Amino acid sequence: MKRLTTKIVIIAIAALVVVGIAAYFIWNKIKADTTNYSQVVTGEDIQTTKAVESPEPDTRSEVxxxxxxxxxxxxxxxxxxxxxxxxxxxxxxxxxxxxxxxxxxxxxxxxxxxxxxxxxxxxxxxxxxxxxxxxxxxxxxxxxxxxxxxxxxxxxxxxxxxxxxxxxxxxxxxxxxxxxxxxxxxxxxxxxxxxxxxxxxxxxxxxxxxxxxxxxxxxxxxxxxxxxxxxxxxxxxxxxxxxxxxxxxxxxxxxxxxxxxxxxxxxxxxxxxxxxxxxxxxxxxx
Ligand SMILES: [Zn+2]
CATH class of the missing domain: 3.20.20.370 (Glycoside hydrolase/deacetylase)
Structure with a gap:
């Protein structure tokens, strides 16, 4: 009976360690994705700014x-x-x-x-x-x-x-x-x-x-x-x-x-x- 209890405790600890390691990797993956996402947005912003730099001319002869x-x-x-x-x-x-x-x-x-x-x-x-x-x-x-x-x-x-x-x-x-x-x-x-x-x-x-x-x-x-x-x-x-x-x-x-x-x-x-x-x-x- 005592040996069975020890076994259960060991399995439980092992399971916690596995879950912990998995959570660590998943968290890092999410962080990496977020970083990539913000890089993409920054890139688009730069493009938008460039478009504004060459404004559309006014074709009316007088305003x-x-x-x-x-x-x-x-x-x-x-x-x-x-x-x-x-x-x-x-x-x-x-x-x-x-x-x-x-x-x-x-x-x-x-x-x-x-x-x-x-x-x-x-x-x-x-x-x-x-x-x-x-x-x-x-x-x-x-x-x-x-x-x-x-x-x-x-x-x-x-x-x-x-x-x-x-x-x-x-x-x-x-x-x-x-x-x-x-x-x-x-x-x-x-x-x-x-x-x-x-x-x-x-x-x-x-x-x-x-x-x-x-x-x-x-x-x-x-x-x-x-x-x-x-x-x-x-x-x-x-x-x-x-x-x-x-x-x-x-x-x-x-x-x-x-x-x-x-x-x-x-x-x-x-x-x-x-x-x-x-x-x-x-x-x-x-
Ligand atoms: Zn005055």
Missing amino acids: AVPILMYHHIRNYNDPADEIGTNLSVPPENFKAQIDYLKSAGFSTITFSDFIAYPAKKLPEKPVILSFDDGYQDAFDYAYKPLLANGQVGVFFVIINFLDRPDHMTKIEAAEMADSGMEIGSHTLDHPDLTKLTSEKLTSELSESKSILENLTGKKVISFCYPTGQHNDFVDAAARDTGYLVATTTQMAISSTSENKFTLSRLRINPNDSLTYFADKIVNYKP
Whole structure:
């Protein structure tokens, strides 16, 4: 009886050892398979990336690109401050406008996308949303809803106004750049560029560009003339500084054929109805 018990114990131990060894080999096999599988996926990913590197060109001879111009996004109505009132679009109007753009098939793009034409195909209905002066309310009521909607915008900031009351901070500007928004230069101090010495003009153009590039870690390619003041000399200086586009306050629907250093925009007014907005961005005639 005692010998039988010993036999059973020995068989049981042997069985456990066999199961243990089998489990070890099966586990290693699963691990090897998983490793192979992830190698295959990585290979496919590399192929996909390569396909994106040679983009499809745009075969259209010209593409209309409305460039919308905003300043403040806020509820503001002060009869004593007509300029400030006219530059303020209520947040609820702005939200309705970007929701409309999305539902009507418009794709928001940046100037980096704009200048990639015709080597890279633009969306069917592109639109650029630009925000001048770097106001805090543009960060709160334009950037945040755009981000939530999966849309992009271009923010023209004035270097020496960042971190001032009512203006966004440097950290916020950098955050927007990280989130896919384009940050463009609107000079150091917002002067009338047509009235500067060429030395001062150069510093407003190039210092603002390099400060923004250090802040955002991205190339700054877009520029906005303060209060729309520019002339041939200023345009040439912007080009020589390394900007690829510059915007004015000239009212018109832009296109890929327009001079890149005198781009027209469409001012969006506080009391534009959504119906008027929808018509304006397609049919506006100067
Ligand atoms: Zn401005």
